Amino acid sequence: MRRTTPYPTGKEVVVIPCSGIGKALGSISRDATYEVVDNLRKGVTDTTCLALIVSGDEEALRLVRDNKCITVDGCPLQCAQKNVKLAGGDLAASFRVVDALRENRKLKPKTVTFLDHDGQQLSAILARDIAKKVDELVGK
Amino acid sequence: MSEYLQTVFDKFELRVRKGYYYTEDGIWTNVEGTNVRIGVTDYAQRTGGDVAFVDLIREGTQVEMQADIGTLETAKTTVSLHSPISGTVGQTNATLVGKPELVNSDPYGNGWLAILAPSNLEDDLKALMSAEEYFQLMLKKLETEHKKLESR
């Protein structure tokens, strides 16, 4: 996909977490996104603030409209997915932390501010799944 | 006139359905003809957290009052469910297998857990709380939570 806007990031996939502050699931969505963007698929992914998208920030909107997006929601309310769709983002895939929780029943993340051991483990598992999806989307 | 008794705690509106019967640990019971339908209360789902799994006893099983009938696994814990009445489990809510979040989003409606054919309904209902009684219990629990926060 070739950018035509004057704001190239050089990235191909934008990963947007919900970052819900009230639950551990929101913290995990955020942490998994960082793991993908800053580590596992550094260089081919980017992230932006959901609030910037909703508030109509030009840079954020261009980013999600010009690139494939993956949303990472904590819970079934799926705020990131809803808002990215509403903003006209090119939504290629959606993840929910609660689904990762269902596949890893032994993990019970409890803390919100700083992830506990179970939260970190679930974040790592989810990040690997997101990274695989990134590979699919960029055609690897 | 609202179908619910309601209160607000923090930003959450907590509702108790009028006309239903309740256990102390937050199971509601509604008489529907010769059967009863059961589920968890708004307060129970709110304190339990996001439901990830609902595991219920097999249909056709006979249960006594207070017997284990399953568990709710949430993001943070596992909650045991106990039957509010004696009887036979006629039907469990199959929708909850794929959509356990209904317990959170619609606890008195589509988030119902099971339908039972009661064996001793009249006596069993006497042991349960009315909506007003459960509402008062819920307010007491909220007050206790509030005091715990105050003392921190």
Place this chain on the structure above:
Amino acid sequence: MVDLPKKKVGVISCSGEGCVEGTISRVATRMALEQLRPDQTVTICLPLFLAGGEEERAFARYYPTITVDGCEKLCAKVGTERYSGKVASSIVVTDSTGNPGCSKLPARRQLNQEALILAGKVAQKIAQEVDEVLKHWR
């Protein structure tokens, strides 16, 4: 809705993923909620609020709110005022750093010592603002 409202202040944080100031904003808000003013504050989930969460918006309509933003884009403040009315107080993390705009420093995922100290200071500021708001509550 029934019941006499207990005096509480809603704290809405930006949680911006783009930079460390967003993480500081989030952590500071949680510190204020969990440790400093647990009985007087309620955290409003900004993504849920923006997506139309009724409980979040209703709370922010009837109770005073303090917004905590990472940078001068003020997403939490703008969003709250758009959907629920004027905020009682607005805190911006970059006001404390003295550097406008997102720093793009590393450690946006896990705060380093310096950033944690800053988060603590912002949390204290939130607590002070909560006290101020409650003092003037009519």
